[in-house]
Amino acid sequence: MTKATEALLTVFAIxxxxxxxxxxxxxxxxxFYNEILPFLPLWAIVSLGAYSLAVLGYRVLTFKxxxxxxxELLGQIDEAKAFYKSxxxxxxx
Amino acid sequence: xxDQLVGLxxxxxxxxxFTYYSTWVFxxxxxxxxxxxxxxxxxxxxxxxxxxxxxxxxxxxxxSFIANVMIKEAQKKKLKxxxx
Numbered sequence: 001m002t003k004a005t006e007a008l009l010t011v012f013a014i015x016x017x018x019x020x021x022x023x024x025x026x027x028x029x030x031x032f033y034n035e036i037l038p039f040l041p042l043w044a045i046v047s048l049g050a051y052s053l054a055v056l057g058y059r060v061l062t063f064k065x066x067x068x069x070x071x072e073l074l075g076q077i078d079e080a081k082a083f084y085k086s087x088x089x090x091x092x093x
Numbered sequence: 094x095x096d097q098l099v100g101l102x103x104x105x106x107x108x109x110x111f112t113y114y115s116t117w118v119f120x121x122x123x124x125x126x127x128x129x130x131x132x133x134x135x136x137x138x139x140x141x142x143x144x145x146x147x148x149x150x151x152x153x154x155x156x157s158f159i160a161n162v163m164i165k166e167a168q169k170k171k172l173k174x175x176x177x
Contacts, residue, residue, distance in 0.1 A: 031122060038141075039118045039141065040118075042141060042144050043115070043118045046144050047114070050108075050110050050111040050114075053106065053110075054111075056100075057099075057104035057107060058100065060096055060099060060100030060103065061097055061100030063096070063100075
């Protein structure tokens with residue numbers, strides 16, 4: 001099963017539970033139904049964005065930088081550019 | 094040094110946004126109207142309006158960036174074909 005199929009299955013399962021609660025097939029307390037349920041999808045999107053931002057921020061914070069690795073990366077980029085130019089593909093600059 | 098600051102601020106903003114929004118959605122319906130915590134939060138309609146607005150603005154930003162890149166590419170192609 002591919003990652004995409006797995007993700008789609010998860011989304012489908014969770015949204016089916018959500019629609020079950022929304023259509024009152026699954027009984028819930030009144031205050032939960034009126035006050036919280038309408039906000040849940042948007043809350044999921046907001047927390048996904050916050051989680052992504054947090055993971056990015058943490059990885060930027062704990063990045064171990066080394067100057068020689070930077071030079072090595074620059075050398076690899078130049079090597080790749082020369083390779084493509086030799087093969088005839090023009091990379092715009 | 095600067096990038097660590099950027100990373101830390103990203104982490105802080107994400108935490109603040111998450112806790113504020115979660116409190117807004119999950120905790121506020123259960124507090125009384127007389128509780129002082131209410132003064133920190135806008136009326137609950139804004140809990141839907143603000144994220145949707147931000148999503149819309151973000152979508153417009155992404156679309157305009159893609160359009161910009163496509164226009165630049167077309168211009169470069171035209172310039173190149175005119176030069177040849």
